[in-house]
Amino acid sequence: MYRQASRLLTRALSGGGHRSTASSRSFSTDLPAAPSEDTAFVEAWRKVAPNIDPPKTPLAFMKPRPPTPSSIPSKLTVNFVLPYQSEISNKEVDMVIVPATTGQMGVLPGHVATIAELKPGVLSVHEGNEVTKYFVSSGFAFVHANSVTDIVAVEAVPVDRIDPSLVQKGLADFTQKLNSATTDLEKAEAQIGVDVHSALNAALSG
Template structure:
């Protein structure tokens, strides 16, 4: 059974062309919408992300001179279609530099510094965690849980938080308390390293 499902998924993935244009609804989607309208005529069928997202520009034939960056947080968008020379993100595998023309990549982010380079100007953000989506058309989408410009972080509050979470870690009695305290220690240690290094 698993093999049949996997084979079917692979066949459908192979037949689907990757494009920067919004895909037309497939026969399956149209059939689903027809059945939906028969069963629930007063409610519109659910929409997929491709029906409301604007398509990405196509991959250029030559490498662009700028990288377009989007930094999205759950509550705001810090950078939106900002053209820069380079970004450096704190991936779990190490610091990752991204230039225009970078190969398509998805990287998990760890607590650390993301630096945005525009000529001689460098803006640094502390990122708690998230993902970096690097697209072949020189677009980079950084989706983070939290991101703060480094100059807005209070070093005294970081030291206090690090001490508190170290105390919680030593006094934790359950696995949940230990895990929560360890996350606090990791984030505050990364914040401290960002401020001092």
């Protein structure tokens, strides 16, 4: 029943020789003022499965954001979260610098909306004369047009809590594993270890 409903639903949303509301909706980092349902999806669902309540869509779970201000604010609002805890929540700072895969990216108030993939490196949070540095393994930075930046990392640790001797040992171990690897999987795992520990070493020396 669900398989048939989903197939008919896809046809209802994409058929008819014209673009549906869902497919023509423009992308935006600004969410509505209040949570709303996708009316086009609900209407199409009720046509093919009138006796089953429509499932929730992401819009039902997304918290509203303030609208994009008409003028650039003086501060950048930052949220920095890990899978198991929140490091920074709605904190106003001057700037953050994230280790994007395209290079170090500085984010100031009024930054253009951007999604950046993170690589192993240093995330620095600048607040006046204070700079807090974290080493992040990977993740994403979501820079919104309303001077709000959400940073989601897989793992992170303050740079001052990293043990340099363990970094050197880990780098030597993974380099040895890379040199002795015989399969593609072993080479890939060892290369990841070398890359991460090299970035850790650079964070400590930089």
